[in-house]
Every structure is written in structure tokens, then in C-alpha cells.
Amino acid sequence: MITEYDLSLVVSSFLVAVLAAYAALYFGARLASAADGERRRWLFAGALLMGTGVWAMHFVGMRAMPMKVSMSFDITMTIVSWFAAVFASGVALHIIGRKRLGSALFTGATLSMASGIVVMHYLGMYAMRMSAPPEFNVGLLVLSIAIAVIASGTALALCRKLQGTEGSSALAVQFVAALVMAAAICGMHYTGMLAMTFPEGAVPAADNGLRGDWMGIPLAISCITLLAVALNVTVRDVRYRQELAERKAEDEARVAKLAFSDAVTGLPNRSALEQRMLDIFARNDARKNPFALIYMEVANFRELSSGMSDESANVMVNEISQSLRGQMSEDVFLARYSASGFFALVPEHESTHHAFMYKRIRMMGERSGMTAMPANWRIGQSVYPVTGNSTRKLIRAAMVPRDPGQIGQFTDMAADREQVLPSQNLSG
Numbered sequence: 001m002i003t004e005y006d007l008s009l010v011v012s013s014f015l016v017a018v019l020a021a022y023a024a025l026y027f028g029a030r031l032a033s034a035a036d037g038e039r040r041r042w043l044f045a046g047a048l049l050m051g052t053g054v055w056a057m058h059f060v061g062m063r064a065m066p067m068k069v070s071m072s073f074d075i076t077m078t079i080v081s082w083f084a085a086v087f088a089s090g091v092a093l094h095i096i097g098r099k100r101l102g103s104a105l106f107t108g109a110t111l112s113m114a115s116g117i118v119v120m121h122y123l124g125m126y127a128m129r130m131s132a133p134p135e136f137n138v139g140l141l142v143l144s145i146a147i148a149v150i151a152s153g154t155a156l157a158l159c160r161k162l163q164g165t166e167g168s169s170a171l172a173v174q175f176v177a178a179l180v181m182a183a184a185i186c187g188m189h190y191t192g193m194l195a196m197t198f199p200e201g202a203v204p205a206a207d208n209g210l211r212g213d214w215m216g217i218p219l220a221i222s223c224i225t226l227l228a229v230a231l232n233v234t235v236r237d238v239r240y241r242q243e244l245a246e247r248k249a250e251d252e253a254r255v256a257k258l259a260f261s262d263a264v265t266g267l268p269n270r271s272a273l274e275q276r277m278l279d280i281f282a283r284n285d286a287r288k289n290p291f292a293l294i295y296m297e298v299a300n301f302r303e304l305s306s307g308m309s310d311e312s313a314n315v316m317v318n319e320i321s322q323s324l325r326g327q328m329s330e331d332v333f334l335a336r337y338s339a340s341g342f343f344a345l346v347p348e349h350e351s352t353h354h355a356f357m358y359k360r361i362r363m364m365g366e367r368s369g370m371t372a373m374p375a376n377w378r379i380g381q382s383v384y385p386v387t388g389n390s391t392r393k394l395i396r397a398a399m400v401p402r403d404p405g406q407i408g409q410f411t412d413m414a415a416d417r418e419q420v421l422p423s424q425n426l427s428g
Contacts, residue, residue: 020053088116358408
């Protein structure tokens with residue numbers, strides 16, 4: 001009867017099944033994203049852990065069943081039962097680890113794993129080589145096979161589902177899945193033990209080479225140690241993948257920053273300015289969020305930088321950009337558009353809190369410059385959506401020079417189809 005079973009060994013068998021299921025689920029889930037060489041390692045490890053775990057759970061569970069005689073096993077049959085479990089697990093994980101999986105292949109993987117579990121279980125019981133043939137309860141036999149199929153299908157479905165999950169949430173889902181899978185494996189085992197019984201007085205063969213004393217707690221401890229090492233590998237792998245993902249995210253952020261940042265001044269560059277404008281245009285209420293573009297160019301930049309080394313020229317540009325930063329309102333988007341040109345995107349451009357900024361920009365020609373030669377500023381402005389509704393139109397309109405006194409005055413702004421840009425070198 002079940003009530004006569006050794007409870008400590010029953011619990012040990014369940015613990016072995018949980019650890020085996022958890023490790024196998026993780027290793028199996030890694031197959032889809034692994035490269036060829038790495039995939040073989042994960043497949044071998046997953047098959048070994050899954051097969052060995054189910055096999056060990058079986059024999060620990062066998063020891064939980066009380067017998068009046070010492071339990072022993074045939075070595076060859078015991079090894080074959082272990083190999084059957086490992087091989088069937090490997091076939092199933094190989095199939096389930098494919099990138100594309102149809103119902104036929106999934107059914108094949110399920111039946112492969114279930115057949116391995118059934119063969120392992122009943123061959124493991126036959127390995128005792130009892131003096132009398134076993135007796136079968138057909139109903140329980142069919143039920144044990146059905147449980148093996150359901151357990152295998154559930155395990156492989158969970159393994160497949162976990163292939164797309166990452167992070168700590170995936171580990172939690174795997175743990176719950178391992179509990180369900182272990183319960184199913186144990187259910188099949190103990191149902192199978194009831195399905196196959198031996199007559200009263202039957203004894204194991206005298207020449208069995210494997211003593212049953214080694215198949216209880218010692219086997220459970222050995223298997224748990226192996227699985228603990230495997231779980232340690234999974235933890236390290238999770239940390240490594242998290243670190244790899246973080247480094248990848250940092251690299252992508254760094255590349256994105258370089259793509260939208262001016263290398264000399266650290267200001268947003270031309271691409272960043274255009275992207276900011278496109279983001280505004282993409283809003284459903286874009287026209288309810290008008291803005292002004294203020295263009296500021298050092299007209300005599302060539303003369304200022306003539307004879308300077310690249311390093312000295314960069315220092316000068318940084319001084320100019322720092323000066324411009326200090327003159328902008330907090331919510332203004334300042335970008336370096338060219339070697340000598342800057343754009344300020346001003347949201348809510350008619351707000352009174354920009355009044356002092358406009359005044360400072362109008363006075364820039366008088367206050368800014370280098371000690372040896374003053375900087376001469378060429379300034380223009382445009383307004384969205386009045387003077388244009390695209391980046392090209394707004395930028396071209398803003399680059400048309402205006403009287404500095406007009407900067408910040410928007411009452412007479414209108415689209416001008418006859419815009420004439422000053423002859424200038426925007427890249428030099």
C-alpha cells in the first residue's frame with residue numbers, strides 16, 4: 001500500500017524529479033538560440049540531466065517500496081534502462097529545439113520521450129529479475145502510459161514556450177513548470193509500480209550485481225549533487241546572458257548617441273535635429289504644437305579658424321557652443337547643424353518666458369566673439385507650421401538671413417517660395 005512507503009525516499013524521489021525537470025527545461029529552452037557547437041553541448045547536457053533525473057527518481061522510488069527481502073538489480077538491464085531514458089530525452093529535446101515545429105514533429109517528440117520513460121520504468125523493474133513473473137493490472141498499466149505521454153507532452157510544450165522568455169520571470173515560470181512536470185513523472189512512476197507487481201514470496205536473482213542499498217538515499221544524494229552543479233551552470237548562464245544583454249544595450253545606446261551627437265561639442269547634430277522635428281510631425285496633434293527654428297551661423301568662421309590647428313579650432317567651437325547654451329531657455333533644443341551653424345528649436349515660441357532669450361540672441365553680434373577677431377553672426381528664423389510643414393522647408397526658411405531685430409518677432413511670418421539662401425559653405 002502507498003501508506004507503507006518510506007516517506008523520506010518518496011520525498012527524495014520527488015526532489016530529484018523537480019531538479020531534473022528544472023535543469024532539463026532550462027537546457028532545452030537554450031537550444032533554439034544556441035549555435036551549432038553550443039547547441040550540441042546544451043542538447044547533450046539536457047538529455048543527460050533529464051534522462052538521469054527520471055532514471056534516478058525511478059530507482060529512488062523503487063527503494064521507497066518496502067520488501068521483505070533485500071532488493072538488488074541486474075547491472076546490464078539497469079544501465080540499458082538509464083540509456084533508454086537519456087536517449088529518448090535527447091531525441092525529444094533535439095526535435096523540440098528546432099526553430100520551426102509542426103504538430104507531427106511535436107507528437108513524435110512527445111511519444112519518443114514517453115516511450116523512453118515507459119521503457120526505463122518497466123525495464124528498471126524487470127532488472128530485479130524476480131524468481132516469479134510479474135503480474136499486471138491492465139487498467140493501471142494503460143493509465144501509467146497515458147500519464148507518461150501527458151507528462152512528456154506537457155514538459156516539451158513548456159520547454160518550447162520557455163524558449164521565448166528571458167530574465168527572472170522565465171526562471172519563476174520554469175520553477176512552476178518543473179513542479180508540474182515532476183508531479184507528472186512521479187505520478188507515472190508510482191502508478192506503474194501499482195500496475196506491475198510480483199507474487200508473494202518472489203525474490204531477486206541471487207547473481208544480481210547491483211545492491212539495492214545503493215539505489216536509495218546514496219543515489220538520490222549523488223543525483224542531487226549532479227543536478228545542483230547543473231543548476232549552478234544555469235545560474236551562471238543566466239547572469240552571463242544578462243550581462244551580455246546589458247553590454248549590447250549599452251553598445252547600442254553608445255552607437256545611437258554617436259549617430260545623433262556632435263563629436264566636438266556634444267550637442268545634438270543635424271540628424272538629431274531632423275529626428276526631433278519628425279517626432280513632432282508624427283504626433284496626432286502636431287499642428288497644435290507649433291515651434292520656431294532659430295538659425296545662428298558664424299559668418300566669418302573661415303577667417304576665425306584660419307591658421308588654427310584642428311585642436312584649437314575645436315576649442316573655439318566649444319567656446320561658441322557653450323556661449324550659445326548659456327543664452328538658450330531651458331526647454332530649447334540646441335543642435336550643431338554644420339561646422340559654423342547652429343539651430344535652436346524653440347517650443348511654444350511665442351511664450352513670454354523666451355523674451356530674454358530672443359533679446360540675448362539679437363545682441364549676440366555685439367557680445368560674442370574671440371579676443372583677436374569678433375564673430376559675425378548671420379541669423380534667421382522659421383515657424384512651424386506657418387513657414388513650412390517639413391524639415392527641409394523649415395530649415396531652408398530659417399537659413400534665410402534676417403535683421404537681428406526681427407528675431408523673436410513672428411507676426412509677419414509667412415511661407416516664402418522664393419527663398420534665396422546666402423552663398424556659404426555649410427560643411428567647412
